[in-house]
Amino acid sequence: MKRLILLGGGHSHLEVVRRFGLGAPYGTQVTLVDAAQFATYSGMLPGLIAGHYSFDDCHVDLARLAQTAGVGFVQSRACGIDTARRRVVFDDGARLDYDVLSVDVGSTPPTAQVAGAAEHAIAVKPFSVFAQRWERLIASALAGSLRNVVVVGGGAAGLELVLAMQYRLAQAAPARPVDFTVVTAAACLVPDHHAATRAVLARWLNARGIAVHLNATVERVEPAAVILSNGTDISSDATIFATGAAAPSWFASTGLALDARGFVSVTQSLASVSHPEVFAAGDCATIEGHDYPKSGVYAVREGPVLADNLRRALDGKPLRKYRPQRLALALISGGNRFAVASYGRIALPGAWVWRWKDYIDRKFVRRYRQ
DSSP, rough: OOOEEESSSOHHHHHHHHHHHOOOTTEEEEEEEESSSSEOGGGGGHHHHHHHTTTTGGGEEEHHHHEEEEEEEEOOEEEEEEETTEEEEESEEEEOEEEEEEEEOOOBOOOGGGGTHHHHHHEEEEESHHHHHHHHHHHHHHHHHOEEEEEEEEEEEEEEHHHHHHHHHHHOOSSSSOOOEEEEESSSSTTTSSSSHHHHHHHHHTTTTOOOESSSSEEEEHHHEEEEEEEEEOOOOOEEEOOOOOOGGGGGSSOOBBBBTTTTEEOOOOOBBBOTTTEEGGGGGGEEEEOOOOOOOHHHHHHHHHHHHHHHHHHOOOOOOOOEEEEEOEEOOOOOSSSSEETTHHHHHHHEHHHHHHHHHHHHHHHHOO
């Protein structure tokens, strides 16, 4: 019997498990492995932070999904891949052998690159941990001990986060206002989007009194302050890192071919360029010859192709190609049930966009509960 390990409960693997549940590859033992039982749908995290969603609304129970699909589930944290022996290694010393391996473990905020960030900052990922820290911050705001929050990162994820936090705290503790600041090393907000989208988000930030520092590199994080490379000292009772994506550090010892930033380098079939029996998708992988952002939109679209190619790899058949779309629709929420639809030069804000986004997001999560 062949052994297929799905390492990580990312968006791509959710679809792989669902499709295998409709008809698993013959003579194959499939095992899903993740450090947590519940997978957060990233598109709904800002709504969770803002108070629009409950935990159950935006999480998928991986153990239940696997059981329904006839797939094994192991809750454990991976710390390495022994590609020579075809074995996944876990931090508790356990090992799992594979014939075919697929990796969808996401990315991590690059806090290791900034002095003091690992000790004094709060990373957005893993989402489950951040959600718990967020509940403590709400309690601190209600007690009056949270006065200044700094969010490092001016991409869509960072701005959705700061707008959601500001909205929630303004509703929860209106008599105890909290000052928010966004810090980004980029020359503009959301540089991956058109100026029209940037203008909408800038208006929302300004209307909420959220300060923005552009071209600002964080030199170090202290317990009560963020120090910029130009010497600026920003008071901070809570520093949140939402600065894009860094690869898991243990990738470096796997022997897999990696790109310049340490992500698994894959072909258009989503197979490793160095180890054809290993596949990777989502934020933890980079397709050779394609430049696209680390975004859940791409991970979701990779899911069906990944599922098909894993079947083909197990059967010894030729693999399909996945071609990332040149433009992807982004629905960026503003915390208060408003959002902006960003697609190329088009930027359409409104409450109707939030309702559209809410419908899409709920439909996605529901797909993996049925």
